[in-house]
Amino acid sequence: MPVPDRVIESAPTLPGGGIGWPAAGALVPRTPVIVTGWVLGAEGPMSAAMLLVDDKVTEVRLGSDRPDVAALYPDVPRAERSGWDAIIDLRDVHGPSVSLTLVARTARGEWVEIDTSDLRVEPQPRSNGRRAAFTITQNESTFLPLWVDYYRHHFDAEDLYVLDHDSTDGSVDAIMDRCNVINVHRDKTFDHVWLKGTVEDFFSFLLRSYPAVLFTDVDEFIVADPLRYPNLGTYIDNFEGPAACCTGYNVVQYPDESPVRFDQPVLQQRRYWHLSPEWYSKRLLGRIPLAWNVGLHQEYNAPAALPDPDLRLVHLHRVDYDYCLARHRAVSSREWPEQDLKLNLNSQARVVEPDAFHEWYFHGEDLEGTGRELIPDRFRNAL
Secondary structure, eight states: OSSSSOOOOOOOOSSSEEEEETTTTTTEEESSEEEEEEEETEHHHHOOEEEEEEEEEEEOEEEEEOOHHHHHHHTTTTGOEEEEEEEEEEEEOOOEEEEEEEEETTTTEEEEEEEEEEEEOOOOOOOOOOOEEEEEEESSSHHHHHHHHHTTTTGGGGGEEEEESSOOTTTTTGGGGSSSEEEOOOOSSSOOHHHHHHHHHHHHHTTTTTTTEEEOOTTTEEEEEEOTOSSSSHHHHHSSEEEEEEEEEEEOOOTTTTTOOTOOOOOOGOOOEOOOOTTTOOOEEEEEEOOBOOOOBBBBBTTTTOEEEEEEEEEEESOOOHHHHHHHHHHTSSSOOOHHHTTTTTGGOOSHHHHHHHHHHHHTTOSSSSSSSEEEGGGGGTT
16 A cells, blocks of 8 residues: 555455545645555455546556455455546646545446545645746747746746757756756747647646646746836735736837837837737636647646736747748748648748738737827836
8 A cells, every 4th residue: 555544354245345535524735645445346346446636537556466355355356456546737726625536447348436534735835935937948049048037037947947849949947957857859940739748748747746846938027016126026925816817918119219229128129019818818827737828828827817917928039020020030940840731730820921921010910909008107117
C-alpha cells in the first residue's frame, strides 16, 4: 500500500470495498492527493474501477496488497490483491468539500457503486511570493529582452523561464544570465498542436513546484491596475480561485505617432489601445493546470474565471507599424507545418502584402472591441 489505509475488521457482502484513505471527513490539501482502498467481487478482484471526484472520472490502479482483506475472505481467489490507489487533483475544486464515489466493474461487466466519501478541502493556498512566469520564443531579439526586463520587476530571476524554440539570432544568449532558459525543439515554426502541448505540459510541470504560474507570449505584458495593486506580484499573491482572466488590450501605433523606441518606456510613446474581449482577454494565470484551444486564446479548465478589469493584458504586437511588418515577413518566411497552412492557423502573422497588411493592422478582427481608447495615464509608467 502506498500510504496507510483503514484495516478491514468485518466482511461486508461482496461485491464490496471501500475508500480507506483519507478517512471520511478528513481535511486534505488543495493539491494532488493519494486515495487508497480495496474492492473485491465474489469471484476475485474486480476487473476495473474508477473514482468519481465530484462526478469527474479518475482512473484507479488495481492490484495492490491487502492481506487484511484476504484474511476475511479466505475462499475468494486472489483476495490479497484487492487493494487500489489513485491520485486525485483537488486544485480545481471550487467549494470547501469534495465528494468521492468508488465504482467498479464486476466479472460480468456490470458497473456497481461500492462506496462514497466526503472530504474537506483546505482553502486555496496563497502564492506568498513563490510564483513563476514563462514564455516561449524563437528569434525575438526585440521583444524577448523587453519581456525579461518587465517580468523581472515582478518575479525573482530564478522563477522566470524562457522556452527557446531553436533561436538562431543570439536573442536568447543575451538574456541567459537573467532567467532560466530551457531548449525545446520542433523543426517547424508555429506548429500549433506542438505549441499548445508544450505550453500546457510546462505549465503543469511548474505547478508541481509553485502555487501560481503565469504564461504569456513574448509580446504580452500582464499589468495589475496601479489604482488597486502596487505591482503584479501583489495581485498574484492575493487573487482567489483556480485561475484569473486578463482584460486584453491591443496597443496600436497611429500614423501621427513616431516609431517606438524599445529602450524607452513603451506606453509613454503611444496614446491608444483597443479593448479585445474575445482574442486577448485570456486566462493565463492559474493555480491549476490550464488547457487552451489551438492558438491559446480560449481556455477550458477554469470557465468561471471571467475577465478582471484590474488585470490588463497589454498586447504589443501592433506597437510599431514598421517593426510589426518586418516581424510578419520574418515569421512568414519560416517553414510552417502543412496542417497549419491548410487550416489557416495564425494567418494574421503571414499578412505581408502592403495593402492587406495596412487593412489588418488598423481593422483586424482582434480589434473587435469598442474602438480605440486613450491609454489611462496610470498605466503609462507600467511598461
